[in-house]
Amino acid sequence: MPNLIINDGRGTRKEQLGNQEVISSGGVPPVYRELLPHLGGERLLDYGSWQGIAGLAAARKGSRVTWGDYLHSRLQAAVLNAEKNGIAAEALAMFPPAPADYATVVLEALPSPEALAMLLAQARSAANKRVLVADPHGAGRLSDTDGRVLAGGEGWTLYEFEPLAARPDLPWRQFTAAVRGVEVAVASLPGMFSPLGLDTGTKLMLETMDVPSGARPRVLDLGCGTGVVGLVCSRLGAGEVVYIDDDLIALTACRRNLAAAGADGLIIHNHRPAAVQGEFDLILTNPPYHTEYGVASSFLEFAARRLRLGGWLYVVVKKPDWYLRKLRTLFGGCRIIEGAGYTVLAASRKERRAIPAKPKTTKKHLRRQAAAKGRGKG
Secondary structure: OOOEEOOOOOOOEEEEEOOEEEEEOOOOOHHHHHHHHHOOOOOEEEEOOHHHHHHHHHHHOOOOEEEEEOEHHHHHHHHHHHHHOOOOOEEEEOOOOOOOOOOEEEEEOOOOHHHHHHHHHHHHHHOOOEEEEEEOOOOOOOOOOOOEEEEEEOOEEEEEEOOOOOOOOOOOEEEEEEEOOEEEEEEEOOOOOOOOOOOHHHHHHHHHOOOOOOOOOOEEEEOOOOOHHHHHHHHOOOOOEEEEEOEHHHHHHHHHHHHHHOOOOEEEEOOOHHHOOOOEEEEEEOOOOOOOOHHHHHHHHHHHHHEEEEEEEEEEEOOOHHHHHHHHHHHOOOEEEEEOOEEEEEEEOOOOOOOOOOOOOOHHHHHHHHHHHHHOOO
């Protein structure tokens, strides 16, 4: 049987997992080493396994596999690994996991207990035979459920669940965001960033931003989450508003909120800002705080290319030093607004500055973005 090659770095660590040799950089996480022997010979939905490895291993054993995910970056990483191994990739962005003829659904547990409970219930209604849950975030987190423990170790557990006959409703939450005399009804789901109310940093940004004057300015809500930023801009006179996020759970909420508000807007599911077309008068973003700067760098460089002359970029940050240096390079400087432990940086496109061409997204960058989503704002 051919080797499985995982593009998770530059290393060449080799591991023998049953009759399959896996070549990766950092090694296969323990929970997946235990998972792989349970796969093979049946219709499989791989819903977010590490690097798509569950689907890769099952495909090598003769299974028909669909890779599905709510994170665009993670789904693309799985597709790249399938192509690297010469495996035809049937890949679908999906939330919730869609019922089909899947005998088995493999689900990677989310760090958030509430989000995990939501996705597990949806996955169980999508499977005909079983759901295998790989939890790399802690031991025994689902011990009080009806799941069966297949294996466990320090900081990880592998579970098996029976399917559910009926699909449960999504656990929607609701709050009202009030800012600048505007009230917006916001629906959210577990695992999203600030699901119970408008976060302090975003509120500061909305209170201090200037919606450019003119004939209905074009606005980008970059990393939009619930879409509350774009909705407030719409109420304050924006013309076209574009919403983009890596996370389909967030965009499901965003779409619901736009419909409830009777607002128009283009919604894009992608981890790459370059998927958005055209230029903007206003770009607003609240990038993940607890991650490397790769995602933030791609956001700022995109803004430097796509702001119209006289347009403004607003960014919410916790630690501004890196951002100040980056904005100085891209825009020549920025305004600084501080409040309640947050900093809003505002930069304007006053002239056409030479911006180095952005290289194509690398496999390494895809992995970092998928990991950043789990550690950051989710």
